[in-house]
Amino acid sequence: MSDALLDIRGLTAGYGDVPVLTDIALTVGAGEIVALVGSNGAGKTTLLRAVSRIIKASGSLRFLGEDVLPLTPEALFARGLVQVPEGRQLFGRMTVAENLMMGAYRRRDRAGIDASLAQTFDLFPVLAERRAQTAGSLSGGEQQMCAIGRALMAAPKLLMIDEMSLGLAPIVVDRLLDVLVAIRGQGVPILMVEQDVFAALAVADRGYVLEHGRIVKAATAETLKSDPALQKAYLGSDS
Ligand SMILES: Nc1ncnc2c1ncn2[C@@H]1O[C@H](COP(=O)(O)OP(=O)(O)OP(=O)(O)O)[C@@H](O)[C@H]1O
Ligand SMILES: [Mg+2]
Structure with a gap:
């Protein structure tokens, strides 16, 4: 048994017969901000929809120790999983x-x-x-x-946020990131999806990189921030 609040293993999901996510493993523990990053169309929003039980999924999805795969979005919301x-x-x-x-x-x-x-x-x-x-x-x-x-x-017992920073000025994004840190401080862990990868990693504890529907990297935010491949992909830097 894992003591993660949210524990995803071998999760596969998609739209109709079109698979988008394959064999996803991801956890969010107490007191954590976890960032899910990846380029356009990687499947980030789809993963949040699968977790919220808005779309069909198979595999293992546990929230607060309970198998929540069979639940409705409403029932998950009632248990404290709030997007x-x-x-x-x-x-x-x-x-x-x-x-x-x-x-x-x-x-x-x-x-x-x-x-x-x-x-x-x-x-x-x-x-x-x-x-x-x-x-x-x-x-x-x-x-x-x-x-x-x-x-x-x-x-909420777990907060999920998709593209919080979209279209907002950097100074506003910084304020919102500070608030996420405060929310974590009040005991609510956060799963955040961001295209602004380095903004997300600035406050996250851990991160996952999603590519073409698969998790290709999982590490501490510290490690990901200094990952040359990530810097090249998301900062356009050649170093
Ligand atoms: N309602 C839908 N029906 C069918 N396919 C969809 C639907 N929504 C998304 N997709 C497809 O699923 C794949 C993943 O999309 P998703 O929106 O999860 O990506 P994303 O990582 O959130 O991208 P972005 O950074 O642009 O928000 C894409 O190929 C997309 O075309
Ligand atoms: Mg999206």
Whole structure:
């Protein structure tokens, strides 16, 4: 038995009869930020969809010690596996506060919900300032904050994020990375998918490189950062 929160072994998944992922092995342990990196079309988003049980998959998928392969996305969400909505999808005409509360729709623990809201406003003070503003009127960075906040309102036991940095200015990305570190510090491990490989490795503990649907490298972030092949592929450096 592994004591990883998320334990993926021999996972294969795809769309219809077209296989995309082959024999994936990946774990996320308590207190970890794990980065999944790889080029366009490598299968990163597909892997998150397989873990969320949105698409068919076979192999071994365990969350908190339980075989979750047969579960529905809803059941996995209820167990605390929460993904930040892809593409920061928010309810644009609803307020920031209403969007955040949507994340807590399954919860009945009033005090816990209040605590999560306070924690979210603590991490993102700008959301507190703009709580009555419509989500559609936020900047891209603020929308990403609201999307992460909404996921936090679900009291996740594991947070998954796909392309957090997409289209955001480097300074905003840095702020968001700091927040991921703070979230890890509060005991919530994170599985993050990033095209901005070195941004992800700056905060991750470990990383996996996905190529054509297979994990081709798994190592500590430290090791991956100094990997010449990775530097060449993702920094365009020839050194
Ligand atoms: N809904 C779908 N139906 C069929 N094939 C799909 C679907 N979504 C993705 N694919 C295919 O699966 C493969 C992996 O796509 P995926 O979106 O997982 O890659 P990715 O690593 O997330 O890429 P990106 O960095 O561009 O987001 C691609 O060949 C893609 O065309
Ligand atoms: Mg993707």
